[in-house]
Amino acid sequence: PAETLDELVALCKRRGFIFPGSEIYGGLQGTYDYGPLGVELKNNLKQAWWRRNVYERDDMEGLDASILTHRLVLHYSGHEATFADPMVDNRITKKRYRLDHLLKDQPEEVLRRLYRAMEVEEGNFHALVQAMMASPERAGGAMTAAQVLDPASGEPGDWTPPRYFNMMFKTYVGPVEEEAALAYLRPETAQGIFINFKNVLDATSRKLPFGIAQIGKAFRNEITPRNFIFRVREFEQMEIEYFVRPGEDEYWHRYWVEERLKWWQEMGLSRENLVPYQQPPEELAHYAKATVDILYRFPHGLEELEGIANRTDFDLGSHTKDQEALGITAKVLKNEHSTQRLAYRDPETGKWFVPYVIEPSAGVDRGVLALLAEAFTREELPSGEERIVLKLKPQLAPIKVAVIPLVKNRPEITEYAKRLKARLLGLGLGRVVYEDTGNIGKAYRRHDEVGTPFAITVDYDTIGQSKDGTTKLKDTVTVRDRDTMEQIRLHVDELEGFLREKLRW
Numbered sequence: 001p002a003e004t005l006d007e008l009v010a011l012c013k014r015r016g017f018i019f020p021g022s023e024i025y026g027g028l029q030g031t032y033d034y035g036p037l038g039v040e041l042k043n044n045l046k047q048a049w050w051r052r053n054v055y056e057r058d059d060m061e062g063l064d065a066s067i068l069t070h071r072l073v074l075h076y077s078g079h080e081a082t083f084a085d086p087m088v089d090n091r092i093t094k095k096r097y098r099l100d101h102l103l104k105d106q107p108e109e110v111l112r113r114l115y116r117a118m119e120v121e122e123g124n125f126h127a128l129v130q131a132m133m134a135s136p137e138r139a140g141g142a143m144t145a146a147q148v149l150d151p152a153s154g155e156p157g158d159w160t161p162p163r164y165f166n167m168m169f170k171t172y173v174g175p176v177e178e179e180a181a182l183a184y185l186r187p188e189t190a191q192g193i194f195i196n197f198k199n200v201l202d203a204t205s206r207k208l209p210f211g212i213a214q215i216g217k218a219f220r221n222e223i224t225p226r227n228f229i230f231r232v233r234e235f236e237q238m239e240i241e242y243f244v245r246p247g248e249d250e251y252w253h254r255y256w257v258e259e260r261l262k263w264w265q266e267m268g269l270s271r272e273n274l275v276p277y278q279q280p281p282e283e284l285a286h287y288a289k290a291t292v293d294i295l296y297r298f299p300h301g302l303e304e305l306e307g308i309a310n311r312t313d314f315d316l317g318s319h320t321k322d323q324e325a326l327g328i329t330a331k332v333l334k335n336e337h338s339t340q341r342l343a344y345r346d347p348e349t350g351k352w353f354v355p356y357v358i359e360p361s362a363g364v365d366r367g368v369l370a371l372l373a374e375a376f377t378r379e380e381l382p383s384g385e386e387r388i389v390l391k392l393k394p395q396l397a398p399i400k401v402a403v404i405p406l407v408k409n410r411p412e413i414t415e416y417a418k419r420l421k422a423r424l425l426g427l428g429l430g431r432v433v434y435e436d437t438g439n440i441g442k443a444y445r446r447h448d449e450v451g452t453p454f455a456i457t458v459d460y461d462t463i464g465q466s467k468d469g470t471t472k473l474k475d476t477v478t479v480r481d482r483d484t485m486e487q488i489r490l491h492v493d494e495l496e497g498f499l500r501e502k503l504r505w
């Protein structure tokens, strides 16, 4: 696996996976562009998720809701009031930080002084941040007195009282920038699922339990985007809202944690690097009854890849009309605008109730980063040379097969290779490339680095011009395996079976 983010960043730039956003104008912080190989890898990951969670199940429907979101959706969901991170400024350097990130990066003795100044039990980090947000004036003074360091200067700062910063991106719909036209870019895909609950239910006549799955962009104005594509301002999520009967929620919560852990392993992440973390009660979001985060050992540390929350009837209960009659159990804002009843009629008793929801919510970009980190391998060859290989699952690899003519100046060979490329592409297994840049050794190295599982070479034998003068090897090619570097010779008619088997999910 990769040891540092830097080696991944360098590979991604060099080979065309991921570039900094708006780079030629100095970059736009917290944005990245997926290049020729990144877009393939990302699409493959999303397709694998969709296939597992929508196609292979009989209790799931898909959705693609809009990104621009009515203000009331994010009012009643609670985001307008509470989707905020604590932020603090250094008056000396004018730098701004997310409070918890800043504190986590401090030397131990600085933190110890801060715990003491805030009179919080040492080691209870969550309580420390809470205490600081409860008395911001005191917290600002305590940070300055404890000599909290500014990572930008490495010097103690003069800190302002911390305050909350709402992370939603605002925009205006229509030509006039006025309050009434305010809308948001969605900060999560989930809300689009909740507000379409009745539409999907009416259209599909689903019975509980069932889920709605969605993949799409989400936007958060993160105070300190960092760690490459781990924390960005524009990212993608793969989210499921799985609706269940109250009382069955705990079973389904456990079920989804297991299911998702299994899936990430099937994608190639090793079990040792995946850590399920049950949030203690004091860390839980106000709407959650229980949350298990799936943490991954990223090169920069053990951090969240996916969160699986039991959200009870909070979401449908927040957006439904007739809240009182439906007897919602979660604490929700009184909804005076919703025009629909987001509830389920029990087919046996005829009674209406609001389903509970289990939400497995994964980040696509964090998934891509984890896959790259896990797959990145440095090997020393018997010759003493080093090779870098991306040992991605063949199914996820951006390019499945590279077809390489041994020489570029023999039309029989290059034409044969081009025809073979077209034929293999026709199998529908993903991207197949015809590759005649550089010599064959260079082509192999390049494809090792981008994770292409198979390199197929068309040579003199293939066109029936073997050195021994026979045509025994006509229509055979060499197939080189990325991981073992072993080459076998196959008849071109055997390639379909071979590749289908190797690329099967």
Ligand code: ATP
Pocket: 188, 220, 222, 229, 230, 231, 232, 233, 235, 236, 237, 304, 305, 306, 307, 361, 362, 363, 364, 365, 366
């Ligand atoms: P964090 O605590 O790291 O800010 P979160 O708990 O706020 O994340 P959720 O709201 O649970 O994140 O979002 C679900 C998933 O979306 C996360 O597990 C993560 O994979 C992804 N995600 C959230 N914020 C970002 C971001 N800024 N950049 C990339 N992915 C993100």
